[in-house]
Amino acid sequence: MIRSDRVATALLTGEFAADVTGAATPLSAADAALTRRSVRAYRDEPVTEAEIARLLTLTGRAPSAFNVQPWRFVVVRDVDTKAALREVAYGQKQVTEAPALIVMYADIEDALAHLDEVVHPGLPAEKREATMAVVRNNLGAMPPEARAQWANAQANIALGYLLLIARSEGFDTSPMLGFDATRVKALLDIPSHATVTAMVALGRGAEEGFVSHRHDVARVATFR
Amino acid sequence: MIRSDRVATALLTGEFAADVTGAATPLSAADAALTRRSVRAYRDEPVTEAEIARLLTLTGRAPSAFNVQPWRFVVVRDVDTKAALREVAYGQKQVTEAPALIVMYADIEDALAHLDEVVHPGLPAEKREATMAVVRNNLGAMPPEARAQWANAQANIALGYLLLIARSEGFDTSPMLGFDATRVKALLDIPSHATVTAMVALGRGAEEGFVSHRHDVARVATFR
Numbered sequence: 001m002i003r004s005d006r007v008a009t010a011l012l013t014g015e016f017a018a019d020v021t022g023a024a025t026p027l028s029a030a031d032a033a034l035t036r037r038s039v040r041a042y043r044d045e046p047v048t049e050a051e052i053a054r055l056l057t058l059t060g061r062a063p064s065a066f067n068v069q070p071w072r073f074v075v076v077r078d079v080d081t082k083a084a085l086r087e088v089a090y091g092q093k094q095v096t097e098a099p100a101l102i103v104m105y106a107d108i109e110d111a112l113a114h115l116d117e118v119v120h121p122g123l124p125a126e127k128r129e130a131t132m133a134v135v136r137n138n139l140g141a142m143p144p145e146a147r148a149q150w151a152n153a154q155a156n157i158a159l160g161y162l163l164l165i166a167r168s169e170g171f172d173t174s175p176m177l178g179f180d181a182t183r184v185k186a187l188l189d190i191p192s193h194a195t196v197t198a199m200v201a202l203g204r205g206a207e208e209g210f211v212s213h214r215h216d217v218a219r220v221a222t223f224r
Numbered sequence: 225m226i227r228s229d230r231v232a233t234a235l236l237t238g239e240f241a242a243d244v245t246g247a248a249t250p251l252s253a254a255d256a257a258l259t260r261r262s263v264r265a266y267r268d269e270p271v272t273e274a275e276i277a278r279l280l281t282l283t284g285r286a287p288s289a290f291n292v293q294p295w296r297f298v299v300v301r302d303v304d305t306k307a308a309l310r311e312v313a314y315g316q317k318q319v320t321e322a323p324a325l326i327v328m329y330a331d332i333e334d335a336l337a338h339l340d341e342v343v344h345p346g347l348p349a350e351k352r353e354a355t356m357a358v359v360r361n362n363l364g365a366m367p368p369e370a371r372a373q374w375a376n377a378q379a380n381i382a383l384g385y386l387l388l389i390a391r392s393e394g395f396d397t398s399p400m401l402g403f404d405a406t407r408v409k410a411l412l413d414i415p416s417h418a419t420v421t422a423m424v425a426l427g428r429g430a431e432e433g434f435v436s437h438r439h440d441v442a443r444v445a446t447f448r
Contacts, residue, residue: 057440058257059257153377161257197377220296224302224305
């Protein structure tokens with residue numbers, strides 16, 4: 001079922017060429033999916049702000065209902081802040097070992113307070129107002145906790161984008177949910193109403209990472 | 225910030241070559257992100273079960289906490305079922321116009337009932353049991369509604385994968401949240417405790433699709 005292209009073949013045979021894992025040529029989405037692993041040890045090579053900004057710009061192309069784009073990011077490269085975050089993330093070593101840590105969160109209240117920024121600027125004023133009213137009526141009618149959950153689900157679409165794009169561009173990652181969210185928010189001045197979607201360690205791996213066992217498609221999909 | 229590679233240049237200049245939009249060569253994840261739009265009109269060309277199975281196999285490489293992989297899919301190509309689904313999706317035309325409709329849902333109860341399937345088979349028996357106990361203690365302690373939301377957030381990581389991989393492989397998509405979830409579940413025999421993550425129309429587009437307006441990275445990210 002998986003086409004036997006170069007990377008897929010390498011994956012199946014266990015033979016990885018150095019130029020594939022540290023590719024200068026971006027990988028296809030398929031090859032990125034096949035080769036991405038959670039990596040917890042990183043080489044001591046910085047990731048620049050420009051590189052991360054590029055990844056997040058591409059991540060921001062993820063779709064979201066009503067185009068609300070509720071995802072927000074705090075990118076941490078400062079050593080002391082990473083050390084403080086590791087403490088509230090149960091000591092996970094990749095928090096400090098990765099050159100960059102991306103803390104993703106969803107803030108639907110910020111999105112709702114600035115709907116004028118998400119409605120397409122090319123629309124006529126009347127249409128813009130009507131679109132904003134639809135979003136306000138839909139999300140505004142939900143209890144705050146429910147819309148926070150809704151927004152967090154949307155932010156996870158962007159998380160999928162980020163992980164796949166980073167791998168395609170030659171980076172390794174480790175997404176984490178194991179942390180004390182209240183303390184993470186306090187450390188990074190993230191609003192208390194926001195939901196922390198994930199912490200993502202980002203860098204260039206110093207280990208191959210663990211190959212997870214996944215369901216066959218027949219286990220998770222039915223066709224009709 | 226965006227590298228001026230072929231597709232990115234085409235996007236910025238508005239000039240798309242036919243071989244890029246209907247590419248036989250898979251796109252990089254970056255180019256897939258830059259060129260993906262929500263497409264509502266599709267060419268009358270079937271998508272095969274093998275093509276969809278390949279996409280879902282790749283989608284299933286998405287990471288999930290505890291490796292629970294709570295995502296499930298019902299792939300609908302049958303004309304009558306698509307017509308019934310369109311009725312419960314507020315008449316959205318892409319439900320019937322797309323050759324395939326992928327209904328994604330999250331079923332954490334199924335995952336919890338079969339944890340032996342998600343724990344790596346290579347682990348020693350004792351370690352397998354301990355891993356299953358950790359997952360059971362963590363997720364089992366959550367109220368059913370909370371863990372359903374948690375699982376749905378996880379399934380959205382896979383949704384991000386699916387959209388990007390489909391585009392990379394030459395398909396167009398339209399993810400939707402506008403439907404009566406209770407009726408969708410009833411039509412497709414999806415358990416009532418499950419959460420419908422999204423409906424995704426899939427095919428080869430007959431229109432360019434709308435280019436959404438997105439936040440600049442400076443609006444959604446801070447660096448420290």
